[in-house]
Amino acid sequence: DVKVTQSSRYLVKRTGEKVFLECVQDMDHENMFWYRQDPGLGLRLIYFSYDVKMKEKGDIPEGYSVSREKKERFSLILESASTNQTSMYLCASRRDRAMNTEAFFGQGTRLTVV
Amino acid sequence: QQQVKQSPQSLIVQKGGISIINCAYENTAFDYFPWYQQFPGKGPALLIAIRPDVSEKKEGRFTISFNKSAKQFSLHIMDSQPGDSATYFCAAERGSYKLIFGSGTRLLVRP
Numbered sequence A: 001d002v003k004v005t006q007s008s009r010y011l012v013k014r015t016g017e018k019v020f021l022e023c024v025q026d027m028d029h030e031n032m033f034w035y036r037q038d039p040g041l042g043l044r045l046i047y048f049s050y051d052v053k054m055k056e057k058g059d060i061p062e063g064y065s066v067s068r069e070k071k072e073r074f075s076l077i078l079e080s081a082s083t084n085q086t087s088m089y090l091c092a093s094r095r096d097r098a099m100n101t102e103a104f105f106g107q108g109t110r111l112t113v114v
Numbered sequence B: 001q002q003q004v005k006q007s008p009q010s011l012i013v014q015k016g017g018i019s020i021i022n023c024a025y026e027n028t029a030f031d032y033f034p035w036y037q038q039f040p041g042k043g044p045a046l047l048i049a050i051r052p053d054v055s056e057k058k059e060g061r062f063t064i065s066f067n068k069s070a071k072q073f074s075l076h077i078m079d080s081q082p083g084d085s086a087t088y089f090c091a092a093e094r095g096s097y098k099l100i101f102g103s104g105t106r107l108l109v110r111p
Helices: none
Strands: A002-005 A011-013 A019-025 A033-039 A044-051 A054-057 A064-070 A073-078 A087-094 A108-114 B004-007 B012-014 B021-025 B033-038 B047-050 B054-058 B060-068 B073-078 B084-091 B103-110
Touching: A002 A087, A019 A087, A019 A108, A033 A073, A033 B103, A044 A064, A054 A064, A073 A087, B004 B084, B012 B021, B021 B033, B021 B084, B021 B103, B033 B060, B047 B054, B047 B060, B047 B073, B047 B084, B054 B084, B073 B084
Parallel strands: A011 A108, B012 B103
Antiparallel strands: A002 A019, A019 A073, A033 A044, A033 A087, A044 A054, A064 A073, A087 A108, B004 B021, B021 B073, B033 B047, B033 B084, B054 B060, B060 B073, B084 B103
16 A cells, blocks of 8 residues: 655644655655645645656745655745644655556645744 | 636535535646545545546446536435545546645535
């Protein structure tokens, strides 16, 4: 079974802090994604990566950056956390960009910025 | 802009009833339409998916109906069970670039 693991289930951070959310997948997937989930808005794509050191902006990249130094690990960085970044963050991986493959999600990190 | 519109936002169904969730899309280039199911405290997981060359796909109690001319697709859950209580997301994609998700439907199946 594919496993996508997010490092924290719950995080509480202060406004202005630099926040790192970590995600690791164990199935050698090329593609990794960061979404945020908010009630009534569904899942919105923040950033994705289709290869090591490669990244592309999603629909809501402002205030975020990402890092992918190794194939299995994809990090989301909040450069200066703000209260409007309080949300559920979901990491996902997919096997192959050329096909409509299944996205496997982690369990999510609920981030609260105070 | 919201490229995939999902309704209703919440749904309550009695055990044994039929649950119906609807989605409409705008981009006629979309060529893959999955549904994801999310239980509380878990990430979404793929439930069933369809491509626009077929009008219906059935897997057990779950059926996707697809209407290409109307740019709509729906999820039908037959004989709904309390264990089906979850949040359901429709999604759409062009090629394999990125999934565009709907806003989600919270389903509650009463015993």
